[in-house]
């Protein structure tokens with residue numbers, strides 16, 4: 001492990017042994033990150049990058065308390081969860097204390113995909129239904145069962161190797177800015193109602209086919225669809241329709257949970273709903289693989305009554321539980337939820353100010369440390385500024401060493417969800433570079449428009465000149 005590879009050697013070995021299907025950030029010029037601390041990542045040459053996208057290292061990269069707790073536990077015991085261990089029960093207790101009372105049974109797993117897969121199994125056992133409702137552009141993980149309910153990936157699977165099964169019903173993503181029902185035509189409550197009606201109609205179709213609803217799954221704020229905040233009243237109405245039809249509601253909090261929204265610990269809470277199953281992962285282990293499914297006693301009992309003996313080799317091992325307990329401790333100890341609210345509000349307000357000077361910003365949306373900036377070519381048509389968004393992402397990295405990404409169906413939404421220790425100074429740094437890049441983009445646009453005008457003027461002068469010459473020729477002939 002002493003030998004350090006050069007970046008070229010790493011790239012060479014990666015090309016040789018790692019599938020190109022495995023994604024890299026900035027794949028044209030990938031970063032080789034060798035260490036990280038708080039919201040900063042350092043490359044092999046010692047350059048420090050401001051990390052605005054890693055929501056996994058939730059309490060800050062390599063947080064010393066989390067690392068110490070992991071090391072302490074790994075020296076004492078790491079085994080599977082078929083033995084009694086305090087870490088597992090203490091973690092379950094702590095997690096349920098953050099959730100509505102009815103969510104009191106915890107299953108510990110290793111990844112968000114596993115959590116959603118288990119959530120599907122629980123829902124199937126409980127409802128005996130077959131049909132599943134998911135949002136367009138949603139992503140719920142990489143294993144086959146959850147790929148089925150992840151249109152984000154299904155849509156891009158050009159060879160058709162993973163097609164949507166008939167039992168999966170895709171409803172529109174409730175995007176009030178560029179979705180089916182928009183804020184330039186409908187009021188916020190109308191938008192919520194209209195998108196919820198889509199779910200109601202889907203349930204009616206399921207019943208017309210003589211089938212039964214099993215579940216509705218959604219992130220409480222949709223990250224993959226382009227940082228979408230649920231429209232007013234939407235989730236509440238949808239949950240009612242789903243419950244009335246005998247289905248269960250699953251809140252995927254894998255990206256957005258653990259205090260990120262600032263006002264609450266879980267992103268479903270501001271929506272005033274109580275899911276039947278909550279799945280969580282990513283931030284839970286600050287980079288260490290640990291995830292969970294939390295559900296009601298009734299749902300869990302049905303699972304057990306089927307004769308199911310659930311066993312997961314690594315899920316709930318003492319080290320993973322020690323790490324998750326440490327993360328919960330740090331969130332509380334460092335008041336990171338309150339911090340996310342304060343810095344998040346500062347951030348969104350600053351970007352809204354910038355928006356007043358740059359028509360390329362069509363919409364700014366977010367909650368806490370979860371922000372989306374929708375770039376447009378025209379505020380009226382809302383034509384997505386995809387290429388411009390790519391320029392922003394690239395220049396942020398190349399010129400200012402600020403890491404952000406883009407997302408959404410048109411890849412034109414600048415997406416940020418940094419570690420929770422992200423500061424107001426970091427926001428200032430981000431905003432000042434964003435202003436500089438947008439100024440340049442606007443200059444280019446003005447130059448292009450001026451260029452077009454000059455071209456047109458030249459063309460008309462040329463044709464006038466041609467006309468004169470022709471007249472001259474005509475005159476000469478005549």
Ligand code: PMP
Nearest residue numbers: 111112113139140141254255281
């Ligand atoms: N749900 C959501 C919303 C996610 O964003 C992801 C991962 N990006 C997953 C589930 C799957 O998590 P994992 O990669 O840990 O399997």
